Amino acid sequence: MTRLGINIDHIATIRNARGSTHPDPLLAAKKVINSGANSVTIHLREDRRHIKDSDVFKICKEKKILVNLEISLNSKILKIALRNQPNFICLVPENRKEITTEGGLNLSKNKNKIKKIISQFKKKNIRTSLFINPTIKDIKLAKKLDTDCIELHTGKISNLVKANKNFYRELVMIKKCCKLASLIGLEVHAGHGLDYKTTKILKKIKQIEEFNIGHFIIGESIFYGLDKTIKTFKKIIK
Ligand code: PXP
Numbered sequence: 749m750t751r752l753g754i755n756i757d758h759i760a761t762i763r764n765a766r767g768s769t770h771p772d773p774l775l776a777a778k779k780v781i782n783s784g785a786n787s788v789t790i791h792l793r794e795d796r797r798h799i800k801d802s803d804v805f806k807i808c809k810e811k812k813i814l815v816n817l818e819i820s821l822n823s824k825i826l827k828i829a830l831r832n833q834p835n836f837i838c839l840v841p842e843n844r845k846e847i848t849t850e851g852g853l854n855l856s857k858n859k860n861k862i863k864k865i866i867s868q869f870k871k872k873n874i875r876t877s878l879f880i881n882p883t884i885k886d887i888k889l890a891k892k893l894d895t896d897c898i899e900l901h902t903g904k905i906s907n908l909v910k911a912n913k914n915f916y917r918e919l920v921m922i923k924k925c926c927k928l929a930s931l932i933g934l935e936v937h938a939g940h941g942l943d944y945k946t947t948k949i950l951k952k953i954k955q956i957e958e959f960n961i962g963h964f965i966i967g968e969s970i971f972y973g974l975d976k977t978i979k980t981f982k983k984i985i986k
Contacts, residue, residue, distance in 0.1 A: 750951065751786035753816050753939075755962025760790075760798035773799065774806045781813050787836065789960050791818035791849075792825055794842055801828060808832040816960070818849075818879070821861055830868060837869050838877040838899055838960075848963075849940065852881035852901045855889040863893045870894070877937060882918075882925040891932050898929055899937035899960065902950065906941030909949065919949065926955035 759776040763769065777788040790799045790807060808815050817834035819825045820842035829837055839862060841853050855862065855878070866876045877897035880886040882904075890898045900922060908915035922938075929936050938950055939960035950956060 750956065751958040752784070753787040753789045753937075753958055753960040754780045754785040754965055755789040755791070755939075755960060756780065756966070757789075757791050757798040757962060758966040760800070760803060764798060773803045774810070777807050777810065777813050777815075786958070787814035787816050789816040789818060789838070789962065791840070792828060794820060794822050794825060795844060804828065804832050804834075808834050816877075821858060821865065826865060826868075830872065833872060834874065836875040836877060838879055839865065840879040849879065849901075850903070852879050852886065855880065855886050855893065859889065859893060866894055870896075877935075879939075882922045884925065884928060887925050887929045887932070887934070890929075891934060895934065897935040897937055897958075899939050899958075900925060900956075901940050902938050902942055902946065903940040905950075906943070906946045909946045910941075910943070915949075922950070923953055926953050930955040 756773055756776045759771050760773045763771055763773065773790070780788055788807065790804060792799050792801070792804050804817065807813060814836070815834040816836040816838055817829055817832070818838045818840050819829045820840060839853060840849050841851065843850065853862070862878065869876050875897065876895045877899050878890050878893065878895045879899045879901060880890060882900045887898065905915050905918040905922060908918060926936050935957055936955045937958040937960060938956050942959060942961045943964040947959060947961070
């Protein structure tokens with residue numbers, strides 16, 4: 749069965765908009781697992797724009813929740829990740845001005861650093877993953893860095909699908925990358941910008957073992973939850 753990891757960063761974004769405690773990312777983590785998600789993804793960004801250190805602490809303490817912690821190569825963030833012992837880590841690039849993770853890691857530029865980080869997590873039995881662009885060069889490099897998994901950045905194909913543009917070339921590239929990665933012993937994950945349509949397209953690639961999806965699921969859940977919340981208020985003020 750292909751696994752689904754849910755990124756709950758945007759629950760924290762909404763909470764932080766009021767500097768308060770609601771909605772609570774820990775409660776969201778428990779809910780998504782109870783609803784059938786296989787794991788929860790949280791990204792502790794250097795600017796702490798959504799998930800905070802205390803969220804990482806509380807969520808990683810929940811033994812029933814498989815936690816995939818996304819982190820940059822920053823040494824302070826790395827220490828926090830090692831201290832909290834998530835089940836999985838995914839190394840991602842981070843750029844202060846970006847709205848979201850805009851591309852994959854620059855593996856050739858950071859290879860020594862990444863290799864060292866991977867070995868630190870492996871010593872603690874934490875599954876490692878590298879968020880990369882779908883290129884053959886990066887798949888080969890990822891293998892050399894001894895990661896357990898790779899997560900292919902699906903932002904480009906998602907944008908093409910949403911814009912009703914031809915996505916065939918990007919799909920062929922993703923398929924080639926998945927085949928090669930699986931052949932050389934890397935577990936393949938995919939994520940970024942996925943919605944129902946793109947996920948249906950990528951689901952056909954049998955090497956993809958895990959999808960990590962955030963923004964669309966949280967956005968869609970607003971519509972499916974509005975009805976019940978409004979009805980509750982109508983009852984209260986009747
Ligand atoms: N995977 C990784 C590595 C990410 O950085 C993100 C975005 O934070 C996602 C998956 C989820 O992307 P989206 O929120 O667009 O579904």
